[in-house]
Amino acid sequence: xxxxxxxxxxxxxxxxAAPRRxxxxxxxxxxxxxxxxxxEAILPESTKALLRTLxxxxxxxxxxxxxxxxxxxxxxxxxxxxxxxxxxxxxxEEAGRRWVxxxxxxxxxxxxxxxxxxxxxxxPIAGARLENKxxxxxxxxxxxxxxxxxxxxxxLRRSLRPLRRRLDLRAGEKIIEVxxxxxxxxxxxxxxxxxxxxxxxxLLFAGDDQTDEDAFRAIRRRGISVRVGRARSSRAAYYxxxxxxxxxxxxxxxxx
Numbered sequence: 515x516x517x518x519x520x521x522x523x524x525x526x527x528x529x530x531a532a533p534r535r536x537x538x539x540x541x542x543x544x545x546x547x548x549x550x551x552x553x554e555a556i557l558p559e560s561t562k563a564l565l566r567t568l569x570x571x572x573x574x575x576x577x578x579x580x581x582x583x584x585x586x587x588x589x590x591x592x593x594x595x596x597x598x599x600x601x602x603x604x605x606x607e608e609a610g611r612r613w614v615x616x617x618x619x620x621x622x623x624x625x626x627x628x629x630x631x632x633x634x635x636x637x638p639i640a641g642a643r644l645e646n647k648x649x650x651x652x653x654x655x656x657x658x659x660x661x662x663x664x665x666x667x668x669x670l671r672r673s674l675r676p677l678r679r680r681l682d683l684r685a686g687e688k689i690i691e692v693x694x695x696x697x698x699x700x701x702x703x704x705x706x707x708x709x710x711x712x713x714x715x716x717l718l719f720a721g722d723d724q725t726d727e728d729a730f731r732a733i734r735r736r737g738i739s740v741r742v743g744r745a746r747s748s749r750a751a752y753y754x755x756x757x758x759x760x761x762x763x764x765x766x767x768x769x770x
Contacts, residue, residue, distance in 0.1 A: 515744060515746075515748055515750055516751065516753070517752065517753065518753060521752065522766065525738055525752075529738075530770045532573070532715055532716035534711055534715040535574050535575070535715065535716050535717075535718065535767075536575045536707060536717045536737075537568060537575070537576050538576075538577045538707065538720075539577070539578055539720050540578075540579060540580055541557075541580040541582060541590070541591075542555050542581070542582070542722075543687060543721075543722035543743075544720055544721055544742050544757065545561055545565075545578070546558070546590070548687065548757070550657055552645060557590050560761060561760070562592075564764035564765060565591070565596065565764070567768045568768050569593065569595045569596045575597065575711065576595075576596040577598070577599060577707055578591065578596065578597070578599060579599035579603060579704065579707075579721075580600060581650070582601075583601055583647040583648060584600035584601075584606075584607055586600070599700075600649075601647055602693065602700050602725060603698060603700050603703020603704070603706075605649060606706065606707070608707075608710070615696065615698050617696045618649055618694065621696065622648065624680045625692070628651060628692055629646045631677075632653065632670070632673060632692075635669050635670075635673040636666070639665065641655065641658040641659065642657075643655075650691060651692035652690070652691055653670065653690040653691075655690070656689075670690060670692075671683075680695055681693065681695055682695045684724070684725055685724060686723045686725045699729075700721075700728045700729040701730075701731055701732030702732070704717070704719060704729045708733075716737060716738065717736060718738040719737065719738070720739075720763070721742070722741065722757065726741070726750075727748065727749055727750075730748060730750040730751075738752065739751045740752045740754060741753045742759075742760065743755070
Protein backbone atom coordinates (compact mmCIF):
# COMPACT_ATOMS: atom_id res chain seq x y z
CA UNK A 515 0.00 0.00 0.00
CA UNK A 516 1.05 3.56 -0.68
CA UNK A 517 0.23 6.72 1.23
CA UNK A 518 -2.85 8.38 -0.27
CA UNK A 519 -1.47 11.85 0.38
CA UNK A 520 1.83 11.14 -1.35
CA UNK A 521 -0.06 10.27 -4.55
CA UNK A 522 -2.99 12.64 -4.15
CA UNK A 523 -2.08 15.04 -6.97
CA UNK A 524 -2.24 12.29 -9.61
CA UNK A 525 -5.37 10.75 -8.10
CA UNK A 526 -7.09 14.13 -7.89
CA UNK A 527 -6.36 14.75 -11.57
CA UNK A 528 -7.88 11.36 -12.44
CA UNK A 529 -10.99 12.06 -10.39
CA UNK A 530 -11.32 15.61 -11.73
CA ALA A 531 -11.14 14.41 -15.34
CA ALA A 532 -13.83 11.74 -14.90
CA PRO A 533 -17.32 12.52 -16.21
CA ARG A 534 -18.83 10.83 -13.14
CA ARG A 535 -17.52 9.55 -9.82
CA UNK A 536 -18.87 6.75 -7.64
CA UNK A 537 -17.74 7.43 -4.05
CA UNK A 538 -18.40 4.51 -1.70
CA UNK A 539 -17.62 4.45 2.02
CA UNK A 540 -17.76 1.92 4.81
CA UNK A 541 -19.35 3.30 7.98
CA UNK A 542 -17.79 2.07 11.26
CA UNK A 543 -14.12 2.94 11.52
CA UNK A 544 -14.23 4.83 8.24
CA UNK A 545 -16.84 7.59 8.36
CA UNK A 546 -17.55 7.10 12.05
CA UNK A 547 -14.89 6.46 14.73
CA UNK A 548 -14.92 2.99 16.27
CA UNK A 549 -16.74 2.81 19.61
CA UNK A 550 -17.20 0.11 22.24
CA UNK A 551 -20.98 0.02 21.81
CA UNK A 552 -22.36 -0.21 18.27
CA UNK A 553 -25.41 1.89 19.12
CA GLU A 554 -23.12 4.83 19.93
CA ALA A 555 -21.44 5.02 16.50
CA ILE A 556 -22.93 8.41 15.68
CA LEU A 557 -21.86 10.13 12.47
CA PRO A 558 -20.15 13.46 13.27
CA GLU A 559 -22.13 16.45 12.01
CA SER A 560 -19.11 17.74 10.10
CA THR A 561 -18.86 14.42 8.24
CA LYS A 562 -22.57 14.46 7.49
CA ALA A 563 -22.26 17.98 6.06
CA LEU A 564 -19.42 16.88 3.78
CA LEU A 565 -21.38 13.86 2.55
CA ARG A 566 -24.32 16.14 1.84
CA THR A 567 -22.09 18.46 -0.17
CA LEU A 568 -20.63 15.57 -2.17
CA UNK A 569 -24.05 14.06 -2.90
CA UNK A 570 -25.32 17.39 -4.27
CA UNK A 571 -22.48 17.75 -6.76
CA UNK A 572 -23.84 16.46 -10.10
CA UNK A 573 -20.73 14.48 -11.03
CA UNK A 574 -20.87 12.39 -7.82
CA UNK A 575 -22.86 9.36 -6.80
CA UNK A 576 -22.32 8.74 -3.08
CA UNK A 577 -22.97 5.40 -1.39
CA UNK A 578 -22.47 3.75 1.99
CA UNK A 579 -21.61 0.04 2.02
CA UNK A 580 -21.55 -1.40 5.50
CA UNK A 581 -21.98 -4.51 7.58
CA UNK A 582 -24.82 -2.73 9.35
CA UNK A 583 -28.36 -3.00 8.08
CA UNK A 584 -29.75 -0.29 5.83
CA UNK A 585 -32.25 0.52 8.55
CA UNK A 586 -29.44 1.20 11.03
CA UNK A 587 -27.43 3.22 8.52
CA UNK A 588 -30.36 5.46 7.66
CA UNK A 589 -31.06 6.04 11.35
CA UNK A 590 -27.47 7.22 11.87
CA UNK A 591 -26.96 9.16 8.63
CA UNK A 592 -30.39 10.54 7.68
CA UNK A 593 -29.29 11.83 4.30
CA UNK A 594 -31.47 11.64 1.19
CA UNK A 595 -29.83 11.46 -2.20
CA UNK A 596 -27.24 8.78 -1.40
CA UNK A 597 -27.27 5.02 -1.96
CA UNK A 598 -27.32 2.66 1.01
CA UNK A 599 -25.83 -0.83 1.09
CA UNK A 600 -26.26 -2.95 4.20
CA UNK A 601 -25.40 -6.41 5.51
CA UNK A 602 -22.18 -6.46 3.46
CA UNK A 603 -24.14 -5.80 0.30
CA UNK A 604 -26.86 -8.41 0.80
CA UNK A 605 -29.29 -5.49 0.66
CA UNK A 606 -29.03 -2.34 -1.46
CA GLU A 607 -31.25 0.67 -1.82
CA GLU A 608 -31.00 2.17 -5.30
CA ALA A 609 -33.23 4.95 -6.62
CA GLY A 610 -35.63 4.41 -3.73
CA ARG A 611 -35.98 0.67 -4.35
CA ARG A 612 -34.67 -1.94 -1.95
CA TRP A 613 -32.92 -4.95 -3.45
CA VAL A 614 -32.21 -8.06 -1.38
CA UNK A 615 -30.08 -10.91 -2.65
CA UNK A 616 -32.54 -13.54 -3.95
CA UNK A 617 -30.86 -16.34 -1.97
CA UNK A 618 -31.97 -14.64 1.25
CA UNK A 619 -35.56 -15.67 0.63
CA UNK A 620 -34.61 -19.12 1.85
CA UNK A 621 -31.49 -18.35 3.89
CA UNK A 622 -32.86 -15.81 6.38
CA UNK A 623 -34.26 -18.72 8.41
CA UNK A 624 -30.69 -20.00 8.93
CA UNK A 625 -29.61 -16.62 10.27
CA UNK A 626 -32.51 -16.42 12.67
CA UNK A 627 -31.89 -19.98 13.88
CA UNK A 628 -28.26 -19.00 14.53
CA UNK A 629 -29.46 -15.90 16.42
CA UNK A 630 -31.61 -18.03 18.76
CA UNK A 631 -28.69 -20.42 19.39
CA UNK A 632 -26.16 -17.66 20.05
CA UNK A 633 -28.42 -15.55 22.21
CA UNK A 634 -28.39 -18.37 24.76
CA UNK A 635 -24.82 -19.58 24.21
CA UNK A 636 -23.24 -16.14 24.69
CA UNK A 637 -25.10 -15.28 27.91
CA PRO A 638 -22.30 -16.52 30.22
CA ILE A 639 -19.60 -14.47 28.43
CA ALA A 640 -19.54 -10.98 29.97
CA GLY A 641 -19.26 -8.19 27.42
CA ALA A 642 -20.28 -10.24 24.38
CA ARG A 643 -23.02 -8.56 22.34
CA LEU A 644 -25.11 -10.18 19.64
CA GLU A 645 -26.46 -7.84 16.97
CA ASN A 646 -29.26 -9.29 14.83
CA LYS A 647 -29.42 -7.54 11.45
CA UNK A 648 -31.99 -9.98 10.02
CA UNK A 649 -29.84 -10.95 7.01
CA UNK A 650 -26.66 -11.44 9.07
CA UNK A 651 -25.42 -11.34 12.66
CA UNK A 652 -22.57 -9.54 14.37
CA UNK A 653 -20.94 -10.77 17.57
CA UNK A 654 -19.17 -7.81 19.19
CA UNK A 655 -16.44 -8.62 21.69
CA UNK A 656 -14.64 -5.30 22.21
CA UNK A 657 -15.81 -5.35 25.85
CA UNK A 658 -14.93 -9.01 26.42
CA UNK A 659 -11.71 -9.38 28.49
CA UNK A 660 -8.84 -10.64 26.29
CA UNK A 661 -8.50 -13.75 28.44
CA UNK A 662 -12.11 -14.71 27.60
CA UNK A 663 -11.95 -14.16 23.84
CA UNK A 664 -10.65 -17.66 22.98
CA UNK A 665 -13.62 -19.06 24.92
CA UNK A 666 -15.97 -16.86 22.91
CA UNK A 667 -14.56 -18.15 19.61
CA UNK A 668 -14.82 -21.76 20.78
CA UNK A 669 -18.40 -21.15 21.87
CA LEU A 670 -19.27 -19.73 18.47
CA ARG A 671 -17.79 -22.62 16.54
CA ARG A 672 -19.31 -25.24 18.85
CA SER A 673 -22.77 -23.66 18.98
CA LEU A 674 -23.03 -23.18 15.22
CA ARG A 675 -21.69 -26.61 14.30
CA PRO A 676 -25.14 -27.84 13.13
CA LEU A 677 -25.18 -24.95 10.62
CA ARG A 678 -21.50 -25.00 9.63
CA ARG A 679 -22.23 -25.85 5.98
CA ARG A 680 -24.74 -23.03 5.65
CA LEU A 681 -22.98 -20.16 7.42
CA ASP A 682 -19.68 -18.30 7.17
CA LEU A 683 -17.89 -16.73 10.13
CA ARG A 684 -15.71 -13.74 9.24
CA ALA A 685 -13.46 -11.94 11.73
CA GLY A 686 -13.30 -8.15 11.76
CA GLU A 687 -12.16 -5.44 14.18
CA LYS A 688 -13.30 -6.85 17.56
CA ILE A 689 -16.24 -8.43 15.76
CA ILE A 690 -17.20 -11.76 14.23
CA GLU A 691 -19.71 -11.67 11.39
CA VAL A 692 -22.12 -14.56 10.86
CA UNK A 693 -23.34 -14.60 7.26
CA UNK A 694 -25.08 -17.01 4.94
CA UNK A 695 -22.65 -19.04 2.85
CA UNK A 696 -23.45 -17.61 -0.55
CA UNK A 697 -21.26 -16.14 -3.28
CA UNK A 698 -21.84 -12.51 -2.36
CA UNK A 699 -19.88 -9.87 -0.44
CA UNK A 700 -18.99 -6.18 -0.51
CA UNK A 701 -16.93 -6.69 -3.63
CA UNK A 702 -19.85 -8.18 -5.54
CA UNK A 703 -22.15 -5.41 -4.31
CA UNK A 704 -19.60 -2.80 -5.38
CA UNK A 705 -19.46 -4.27 -8.88
CA UNK A 706 -23.26 -4.14 -9.04
CA UNK A 707 -23.23 -0.44 -8.13
CA UNK A 708 -20.43 0.28 -10.62
CA UNK A 709 -22.33 -1.32 -13.52
CA UNK A 710 -24.97 1.39 -13.22
CA UNK A 711 -22.44 4.17 -13.76
CA UNK A 712 -21.71 5.74 -17.19
CA UNK A 713 -18.67 4.65 -19.16
CA UNK A 714 -15.52 6.43 -17.99
CA UNK A 715 -16.68 6.85 -14.40
CA UNK A 716 -14.09 6.54 -11.63
CA LEU A 717 -14.84 4.48 -8.52
CA LEU A 718 -13.38 5.21 -5.08
CA PHE A 719 -13.96 2.92 -2.10
CA ALA A 720 -12.74 3.57 1.45
CA GLY A 721 -12.92 1.03 4.27
CA ASP A 722 -11.00 -0.02 7.34
CA ASP A 723 -11.64 -3.64 8.14
CA GLN A 724 -10.98 -7.20 7.08
CA THR A 725 -14.57 -7.32 5.82
CA ASP A 726 -13.68 -4.56 3.33
CA GLU A 727 -10.96 -6.62 1.66
CA ASP A 728 -13.46 -8.14 -0.78
CA ALA A 729 -14.23 -4.63 -2.02
CA PHE A 730 -10.56 -3.67 -2.25
CA ARG A 731 -9.92 -6.80 -4.30
CA ALA A 732 -12.86 -6.11 -6.61
CA ILE A 733 -11.63 -2.66 -7.67
CA ARG A 734 -7.87 -3.01 -7.41
CA ARG A 735 -7.32 -2.19 -11.11
CA ARG A 736 -10.63 -0.48 -11.85
CA GLY A 737 -10.75 2.21 -9.21
CA ILE A 738 -9.14 3.83 -6.19
CA SER A 739 -9.12 1.72 -3.02
CA VAL A 740 -8.28 3.36 0.31
CA ARG A 741 -7.75 1.59 3.61
CA VAL A 742 -8.06 3.49 6.87
CA GLY A 743 -5.08 2.18 8.81
CA ARG A 744 -2.04 0.64 7.18
CA ALA A 745 -1.91 -3.16 6.87
CA ARG A 746 0.73 -5.12 4.97
CA SER A 747 -1.68 -7.83 3.88
CA SER A 748 -4.38 -5.49 2.57
CA ARG A 749 -5.45 -5.47 -1.09
CA ALA A 750 -6.08 -1.71 -0.93
CA ALA A 751 -3.82 0.39 -3.14
CA TYR A 752 -3.62 3.36 -0.76
CA TYR A 753 -3.91 4.02 2.94
CA UNK A 754 -4.74 6.72 5.45
CA UNK A 755 -2.94 6.43 8.77
CA UNK A 756 -6.01 6.99 10.96
CA UNK A 757 -9.76 7.50 10.84
CA UNK A 758 -9.44 11.21 11.64
CA UNK A 759 -7.91 11.74 8.18
CA UNK A 760 -11.19 10.81 6.48
CA UNK A 761 -12.44 14.34 7.05
CA UNK A 762 -9.53 15.71 5.02
CA UNK A 763 -10.24 13.24 2.22
CA UNK A 764 -13.92 14.22 2.07
CA UNK A 765 -12.97 17.90 1.95
CA UNK A 766 -10.53 17.26 -0.91
CA UNK A 767 -13.14 15.28 -2.83
CA UNK A 768 -15.67 18.08 -2.37
CA UNK A 769 -13.16 20.61 -3.70
CA UNK A 770 -12.41 18.77 -6.97
